Amino acid sequence: MAKIKDQDYEMWAREIARGSAVVFFGAGFSAGATGFDGELPLGNQLRDKLGEFCGLERKYYETKDLKDVAEYCLKKQDHQKIVEKLKDIFRVKQSKDEQKVVVGWPWKSIYTTNYDDLVCYAGKQVNKNIDILTLESMLPSKSRNFCLHINGCVDRLEPEHLDNSFKLSRSSYVNSDVFANSSEWKDKFMHDLQYSALVVFMGYSLADMPIERILLAKTESMRKKTIFVVADSKNSDDDPIGDNKFEGYGKLLKIGMESFVNKIQECWPQDTNLGFNYLEQIIISNSLDVNIRDNDLKLFFEQGKFKDGWLQNEVLQYLKNGHQIRKSFLGKGFTLGDKITEGIKDKYSLKNPIQSDYVPKLIPRKEEIDEAKRELARDSVGILGVFGELGSGKTIFLRQLAVTLVESGKSVYFVRHGDFISQKEEIDTLLKQLKDGNEKAIIFIDSYLNQLKISQYIAKKVKEVRCVKLILATRAVDGHGDEGCKSISEDSSVEIGQLSDLDLGIFVQIISYLGLWSRDLSGKSFKRQKGYLQRNCNAQMLLILLDIFNSEHIYNKLVRSLNNVLNDKKIKKILFVICFLHVANITSKDIALFSYY
Incomplete structure (x- = not known):
């Protein structure tokens, strides 16, 4: 199990405080809270309560799965009475202090597979009104203070929900996709996982296969920002296989909820003005990371990957030296490096001389x-x-x-x-x-x-x-x-x-600098190389990236776009005709002539 550092808690506290973290509550989060029928039950405890409710002897249900006992209960008992029993079990009348603290934190979104109304109840205790929503509810349009009960909630429970939206019995779990009937909620959930700075699972056991399947499909970046807070290892048996399962999806914290809450509270930032999460302000730094290797420059043109510091520096350098670069470019162009001012008669008399080591590596x-x-x-x-x-x-x-x-x-x-x-x-x-x-x-x-x-x-x-x-x-x-x-x-x-004359000239020099010209063009004149980009690539960035840089990134984008277009058979036929006419060198004038006859 990876060691957790103080810096980790400080980072998590900061992300929670700034409202950029999502939380997912499992049954373990509700442990210790009290309902009208006693302490809120976990899986086997709920199974026992339903078995007793049906009047069964213990030997008939003690080894059975909760879903099977619930299925039996639905067949043998009046549904209205089952609803009343479930509300007695899961309506909360007392919560623990740490539960109130956690609910009071400014979460971006709250999700749970629990049936109880603990989140709503604890929210009221800390003067925070939280709307209880289910998959049948509309997405919130104004407030982020909501809790989505994925498996249903007793607060909204009606008899007709027991066979479908309230996921308790085996028949209600038949569909493997928990969001099968709510694509909007699925999109929001996936969106939250992708764009939140932190995802916290509390008391969650990964027992819900549909949720685990979603986690499995996420990327390495998702794993790095996900944490699981589970029971203290001192109060539970060693489970190396189970621990390994959690660590496949994120960091595992076997410290218990109370210890986690105390740690986060200790690291809570004093400055509540933590800036924006979804607005990136562009600030010009005095300590820019401006170094770029030739291979990085090549990757920039092939894949569009760049460092902000380098790009800022290139723009600022051009703003400073651009006038002289354009002046030196008149005529036959310029070379990179310390010969950049060769087109200027007296480069030392310039008011703002160009840096001799300035190499333009960005199309202005x-x-x-x-x-x-x-x-x-x-x-x-x-x-x-x-x-x-x-x-x-x-x-x-x-x-x-x-x-x-x-x-x-x-x-x-x-x-x-x-x-x-x-x-x-x-x-x-x-x-x-x-x-x-x-x-x-x-x-x-x-x-x-x-x-x-x-x-x-x-x-x-x-x-x-x-x-x-x-x-x-x-x-x-x-x-x-x-x-x-x-x-x-x-x-x-x-x-x-299309690239301007100046931009095209600079691109010619960048290609020369990287040594990417073909054997036919390598060492040829600036004019001939530039002419090639004008004629063969139509002075277009896309065609230059495909022709000279052999950009797989651009190629894949084109394939995806083309596949989307070719799904329409009518458009596919039109494209075929266009390509045929082009290969056959039949112009629009020829077509008009054919039409005339």
């Missing part, structure tokens, strides 16, 4: 950045659209534009993926801060169709207030045809298309 996109800045400077532009085809470099362009705006004194934020309620809360907080401080900000949303709800909300706010502008980016094909796009009307737009 100066024309598009200047256009975006001009549009944003207009009072009539509150929403700016950024459109470009797959592989055009939209995401990198947004980061370049953001750094440029910050360097000019603007406040810039990127919206991170998350649930709408949490995103909305932070947007409202930001808008209030801007209004109170008489300040302004620019908000970026990349691939905004994947975050349409928050995009629509901010777009609405842009029209209502004067303190924020919005930049929305998506693929050009989506922007021109998707219904979601039509629900947001941008005031202006910037197209990320």
